[in-house]
Amino acid sequence: MLVNDPTKFAFVMSTRNRPAHVRRTVDFLQRQSFSGRLLVVDASDDELAVANRQFLAGVDNMQIQHFAKRVGNNWIETAEGCDTLDSSFMLWHHDDDFYFLDAVENALKALERDPGAACAQGREVFLGADHNESRIDVRVGLSPRFAYLGASPTDRLQQAFRSYCHLFFSVIRREVFVEACRLTTQYLSQGWFDQYAWSLIVAARGHVLLSDQFSAVRQKHQTNHSRLINAYDHWPLLVANPDFSRIFGDFKSCLAHALGDGDGSQSRELVDKGLVSLIGRVHGVGHEPDAVDRNLFNSCATRGTPEETRLASIVETLMRHPETF
DSSP, X not given: OGGGOTTTEEEEEEESSOHHHHHHHHHHHHHTTOOSEEEEEEOOOXXXXXXXXXXXXXXXXXXXXXXXXXXXOHHHHHHHHHTTOOOSEEEEEETXXXXXXXXXXXXXXXXXXXXXXXXXXXEEEEEEEOSSSSSEEEEEOOOOOOOOOOSXXXXXXXXXXXXXXXXXXXXXXXXXXXXXXXXHHHHOOSSHHHHHHHHHHHHHHSEEEEEEEEEEEEEOOGGGSSSOOOGGGHHHHHHHSTTHHHHHHHHHHHHHHHHTOTTSHHHHHHHHHHHHHHHHHHTSOOOOOOHHHHHXXXXXXXXXXXXXXXXXXXXXXXXXXXXXX
16 A cells, blocks of 8 residues: 555644644554554653654554644644654644545646646545533544646635635645745744645645545534534634734745745735625625535444445444543
């Protein structure tokens, strides 16, 4: 399998002061017989970083690198960790998410067949505890699915603005990931704006391959785990921020650099139009689930289906690590 070939692929997991989540991730990957490379980018306090290193050193049948780096910026920490890899592709594995190896394998094969693609992603399911009940609750991700089919970076960015979606939960070319991290760090501080810029930079580097396969489960916590939070809700907060003009200017400069737009005129017009479109959606209705979303939700809830079986394997893992839920 490509997923177990360290020259082809690596999971890159960022973590900070959550050793139980590190153990849980290793447990879930081991139960799928993962024997490839896992890079743990550890921004934990010194004592916890040492404990993580000791635990990881004792893990068999997996090629693990522990990269301790704490500078207060996750982009820098992760990009520097990725510089230690020689893998062609990677997946940025948040320490509270779950990924299925067969789905990652399919993404890797698709990327190998298509050198013009920057990344590949499947469907995500949200998992959390209901606010009013001590039970596990399943939500299907309703982010719109889209592919960048344009021939030029600008064409792809125009499509990206029309259909917002984060690209974090993707198998991605490592050099594209690192470049996007560094450009984002150069122009923007951490926050929601930098996450959006990062996804748009990736879009400028190649199209995105999509699959309707159930590929990942994302754990939601406390304030937002019982319902999905629409990504557009962030924009009014940004507009109301007294630093908005400066931040938005930095955002446009970042994209101008990514596009190679010398005077910034092309990206400035593109971003202004995109921002108007996104803010307008804040006051409209949320995205209705499409047929694929509804089918996936029903499959997750129907006993004996492959999707329900996969979800059950994650619930079982959570029960073995209750401190992480």
